[in-house]
Structure formats: structure tokens, C-alpha cells
Amino acid sequence: MPELGEVEYYRKVWDVGLxxxxxxxALHDQKRIFRGLDTQQLTRKLTGAKLLHSEARGKQxxxxxxxxxxxxxxxxxxxxxxxxxxPYSPEKxxxxxxxxKNQVLIFRDPRMFGRVRFDLSxxxxxxxxxxxxxxxxxxxxxxxxxxxxxRRGRAPIKAVILMQQAFPGVGxxxxxxxxxxxxxHPKTLAGKLSDQNHKALFKTIRQIATQxxxxxxxxxxxxxxxxxxxYRWKKKGNCPRCHTILQHATIGxxxxxxxxxxx
DNA sequence: GGAGTTGTTTAGGA
DNA sequence: TTCCTAAACAACTC
Numbered sequence: 001m002p003e004l005g006e007v008e009y010y011r012k013v014w015d016v017g018l019x020x021x022x023x024x025x026a027l028h029d030q031k032r033i034f035r036g037l038d039t040q041q042l043t044r045k046l047t048g049a050k051l052l053h054s055e056a057r058g059k060q061x062x063x064x065x066x067x068x069x070x071x072x073x074x075x076x077x078x079x080x081x082x083x084x085x086x087p088y089s090p091e092k093x094x095x096x097x098x099x100x101k102n103q104v105l106i107f108r109d110p111r112m113f114g115r116v117r118f119d120l121s122x123x124x125x126x127x128x129x130x131x132x133x134x135x136x137x138x139x140x141x142x143x144x145x146x147x148x149x150x151r152r153g154r155a156p157i158k159a160v161i162l163m164q165q166a167f168p169g170v171g172x173x174x175x176x177x178x179x180x181x182x183x184x185h186p187k188t189l190a191g192k193l194s195d196q197n198h199k200a201l202f203k204t205i206r207q208i209a210t211q212x213x214x215x216x217x218x219x220x221x222x223x224x225x226x227x228x229x230x231y232r233w234k235k236k237g238n239c240p241r242c243h244t245i246l247q248h249a250t251i252g253x254x255x256x257x258x259x260x261x262x263x
Numbered sequence: 264g265g266a267g268t269t270g271t272t273t274a275g276g277a
Numbered sequence: 278t279t280c281c282t283a284a285a286c287a288a289c290t291c
Contacts, residue, residue: 003269032286059270077270078288093288111287113270155281164271172269233269253283255268267291277281 002059002075003171004135004209005216010081011056014063014105017083017098018053022046022065026090026097032112033095042118045069046098051105058135058168062128068120072128076113082106132168135209142202149198153191157201159252160190167205172254173229174212178204180228180239185263186256187249232257 002010025046029039049065063071073081088104090097096107096116107116119125133139148166149157161167161175170178179186182204184197193201215221223229231237237246239259248257 006269074270077268110289111268111270113286115271152280159281162270174269252281254270265291268289271286273283273285275282275284277279 002079003174004058004169005212006080006220007059007061007075007169008056008213008217009220010075011054011061013081013083014051014054016103017051017100017105019050020100020102021048021050022098022100023048024099026094026099028095031095033107033109033114033116035115037116037118041120042071042116045118045120046071051098057128057131058164059171060128060131060168062124064124068122070117070119070121070125070128072115072117072119072125073107074115074117076109076111076115078111079107079109079114082108132165134168135170135205136213142198145202145205146198149190149193153189155190156187156251157184157190157193158186158254158256161201161205162252162254169209170205172256173232174208175254176232176257177223177228178208179263180232180259181208183262186251186258228257 025043027039045067046065046069049067049069051063051065053064055062059074061073065071083103083105086099086102086104093108093110094106095109098105149160152160158175158179161170161178182200184201211223215223226240228240231240231246238244239246239262242259242261244259244261246257247260248255250256
């Protein structure tokens with residue numbers, strides 16, 4: 001599930017634990033979620049540490065604790081963060097559980113495509129500071145976007161806007177939403193797009209990212225009623241603009257839906 | 264039982 | 278070299 005707005009929403013779910021100590025840590029240390037990680041160190045350093053601050057960028061999250069501890073979480077396909085009243089017994093897919101006095105902070109992920117990172121450092125870890133500029137930052141520019149589209153010119157635009165190194169936070173439904181709103185066919189090769197297309201794409205991405213943060217990112221509420229989002233998963237869905245029957249196909253390895261008339 | 268899934272990484276090929 | 282695609286990862290739902 002988690003894309004741009006959902007990630008921001010889940011990050012805030014743990015806010016209830018801000019300023020409070022982690023009393024103990026429970027984790028499934030053999031799971032794929034922790035690949036390559038020293039889970040004993042994570043447990044040792046987080047125990048007794050206070051949750052100070054968190055941030056989301058694209059699909060990545062980072063949680064800063066005292067003890068110079070930084071916990072990075074990627075939710076993968078099926079991950080989410082939740083809290084429960086203490087005491088709590090971890091369930092099968094609760095791979096990381098941070099126990100606090102009144103509540104527990106839980107990372108649950110059935111399919112385990114998610115990932116946990118852990119760093120000890122005075123300042124924010126390098127993997128975080130070198131993330132690409134977010135869609136709403138001033139460094140995400142039309143020029144930079146166009147250069148990327150050119151470089152990835154032989155791939156369909158749908159596949160290209162799913163690339164996190166240039167479009168952080170864009171997932172499958174957001175990609176379809178962007179292309180529908182910008183009126184671009186998802187199979188168009190990125191290198192074939194006109195200057196006009198580039199402008200429309202850039203503007204649409206900004207608008208959509210802004211709106212998603214105000215709805216999904218704020219309180220998990222749905223994006224506007226007029227959006228493609230509400231139609232793309234329906235069998236025999238119609239385009240909300242022109243009522244043409246929507247088409248589905250696999251593009252760039254992902255299920256894609258579009259309006260054959262508008263796009 | 265089989266197909267499909269809102270994500271990322273990697274191997275192999277163009 | 279650079280970039281593109283398909284497969285793999287794993288578990289659940291329809």
C-alpha cells in the first residue's frame with residue numbers, strides 16, 4: 001500500500017511515543033526485514049533511548065532517538081506502523097516492537113518486502129542525507145526532471161515515473177493518477193514526450209503531491225472525488241472525465257490503468 | 264487451486 | 278558502458 005501520503009501518515013502514527021523512552025525491544029531477528037543488520041546492537045542501543053523526532057521522504061522514514069540512534073524504515077508493499085496499548089504480545093507479522101510505558105510502537109509487514117535500517121551517529125546517516133530531492137522541494141525542477149526523462153528515454157513513461165531516484169514516493173496508483181491528469185499515455189516512451197508533455201507532467205506531479213499530503217498524508221482521507229484514484233481499480237471502470245471504458249495492461253511490470261481517449 | 268498484488272533489487276541481455 | 282526487463286522475494290486475498 002504505502003506510497004507518498006501513506007508513508008507520511010504512518011510516520012505520524014508513532015508520534016504518540018515522542019519524548020518517551022523505549023523500555024524494551026522485541027523483534028523477529030531472522031526475518032528478511034532486517035537483512036544485513038546487527039539486530040543485537042539495535043536492541044541494545046534502542047533500549048533506554050528516547051524517541052526524539054521523525055521524518056518521511058518519499059517512501060522512506062527515519063526515526064531519531066537519543067543515544068545517537070537512527071532507525072530507518074521502508075514499508076515495502078504491505079508494511080505499516082501501528083501502536084497498541086501496553087502491555088502487548090507481538091503477533092506473527094510484528095517484526096519490530098518498541099515497548100514504551102503506556103503504548104508499544106509496532107512495525108508490521110506480512111509480506112516482508114519492507115526494510116529496517118539502523119545507524120549510530122551524531123548526525124543524520126548518509127543514506128538519508130543523500131536521498132533524492134522530494135517532489136515538493138525546490139530542487140525538484142522541470143529541468144532536472146526533463147534530463148532524467150531523456151536519460152531513460154527508451155522506457156515507457158509509466159516505468160520511468162516509478163523510479164525512486166527521480167520521483168521519490170511515486171507508487172503504482174500515483175503514477176497512474178499523474179499520467180491520467182497530465183493526459184499522457186502510459187506506454188509512451190519517455191524520450192518521445194514533447195516539451196508540452198514535460199511541462200504538464202511537472203505541473204501535475206506538484207499538484208498531486210501537494211494534494212496527497214493534504215488528504216492521505218494528513219489523516220488517511222481519500223484524495224478528491226474527481227481523481228482517477230476512485231475508478232482505476234473498478235472492473236469496467238469509466239473515465240471520470242469522458243466516461244470511456246478504462247483499459248488495463250501490464251506496463252513496466254506493473255498493473256496499469258488508463259483512459260484510451262484522454263491519454 | 265491459481266492468479267494477482269499500491270515495492271525494490273538483481274541478473275542478464277540489448 | 279548504460280540502460281531496460283523479468284524474475285525473485287513472501288504471504289495474503291479474491
